[in-house]
Amino acid sequence: MTTVEDAPAGANDARGRVAELHAIREQARQGPSERATEAQRAKGKLTARERIDLLLDEGSFNEVEPLRRHRATGFGLEAKKPYTDGVITGWGTVHGRTVFVYAHDFRIFGGALGEAHATKIHKIMDMAIQAGAPLVSLNDGAGARIQEGVSALAGYGGIFQRNTKASGVIPQISVMLGPCAGGAAYSPALTDFVFMVRETSQMFITGPDVVRAVTGEEITQNGLGGADVHAETSGVAHFAYDDEATCLEEVRYLISLLPSNNRENPPTVDCEDPADRSGDALLDLVPADGNRPYDMHKVIEEIVDDGEYLEIHERWATNIICALSRLDGRVVGIIANQPQSLAGVLDIEASEKAARFVQMCDAFNIPLITLLDVPGFLPGVDQEHGGIIRHGAKLLYAYCNATVPRISIVLRKAYGGAYIVMDSQSIGADLTYAWPTNEIAVMGAEGAAGVIFRRQIADAEDPDAMRARMVKEYKSELMHPYYAAERGLVDDVIDPSNTREVLIRSLEMLRTKHADLPARKHGNPPQ
Helix, strand or coil: CCCCCCCCCCCCCHHHHHHHHHHHHHHHHHCCCHHHHHHHHHCCCCCHHHHHHHHCCCCCCEEECCCCCCCCCCCCHHHCCCHHHHEEEEEEEECCEEEEEEEECCCCHHHCECHHHHHHHHHHHHHHHHHCCCEEEEECCCCECHHHCHHHHHHHHHHHHHHHHHCCCCCEEEEECCEEEHHHHHHHHHCCEEEEECCCCEEECCCHHHHHHHHCCCCCHHHHHEHHHHHHHHCCCCEEECCHHHHHHHHHHHHHCCCCCCCCCCCCCCCCCCCCCCCCCHHHHCCCCCCCCCCHHHHHHHHCHHHCEEEECCCCCCCEEEEEEEECCEEEEEEEECCCCHHHCECHHHHHHHHHHHHHHHHCCCCEEEEEEECCECCCHHHHHCCHHHHHHHHHHHHHHCCCCEEEEEEEEEEHHHHHHCCCHHHCCCEEEECCCCEEECCCHHHHHHHHCHHHHHHCCCHHHHHHHHHHHHHHHHCCCCHHHHCCCCCEECCHHHHHHHHHHHHHHHCCCCCCCCCCCCCCCCC
């Protein structure tokens, strides 16, 4: 390793000093050794600099503190002081917009965090907050550097504090490209989005060895905290991909849909998809029979620009869809019940998923489109004991607290408290529309008739015939498609084929919406 002490002869003149600088910078760029690089690639992983090159626009990276080295002593550290100290920090551009990044270099101390390493991350996080630009962390580290003791732990505290400070101010994206264990896992959990790569990335608080020692359970690292586990079961990961290149390309796509900070609107693009394009296919996609399932993804594809959208948490809580897309070139957030999964009911996980998405969209000035086809909340002992009241209230709170433009459309069923929670007019939706197939009611006609006309049905000579008659009567009186419109609970009943045009015109009107919440330090949302 080239250092000031063993600088080449002639380094005392300007040209010699410049040559020395280039030699040192090249050493920092190359990393510790070719052997360490080969070991990284043998695990199927790219180097930190290769990852940054994939994330950022070509030639745009500006590194900060590439020559930083630790000052720790003891346990052999004084003899090993590599440049960068195991983390590469700086800024560049993604689609021409400034983005800050830090990337753990697993080749140096296994990417473990020490005092100097943490200080570099703190600095780049502060710069991102001050500049009002997104922050992307490329995580591939072995946790705290044990040799540095409590100083390393304090470094994590500084990261967590800045994650919280930046929350709702700048987009924060965590990309898991290797191990992330113990307290280190809390930083990604505090950010807006978490990406993972299958087989090579894992997240857990206590690893398989500790689990085995404490509980006796045998499990692998991927089985405990791999990408598929967190994308499907825990909900910790929003996205999971098979390789790093695809993962980082999707990070770039996500950034293209987000504003740089909470004081800006998301970027707009030119749109060749006509705003008044008719969606005749919608008439056949959604069956009038409320008991027949269909794929809500196809409805979304028919409405949005060119059928393109980015689904968030695609494989977790699949009974609700959360997606970012565009209408007439402007970014929108879409929340939609999915009749193909649990009939589209709201449960604990769906409520949490949608609530966090609503909060994210509201923080970053992204209008909300809600597509309703919800039969209610999922009944069951597990749901009640698991706190469905508390978790469902999270979604209710998020919608009520949101000040961005909010438009809801009732496609079919909208029953009970779930109808209210899914951004109904009564909780502040700016505009509410319904298709002529809508059924807005306290509950389904069969259940309602069974409650209201229980005695008449029981006393009838033919209870089944009486029940059918009462169901028909209830539907005709309280569940016809225009009942809510007649009472001003929806703003209009629209032709489904005009949905795209209606939404675009409504969003254009709401583009200058300004709404203030009461003065307060912060709310106290249900947890």
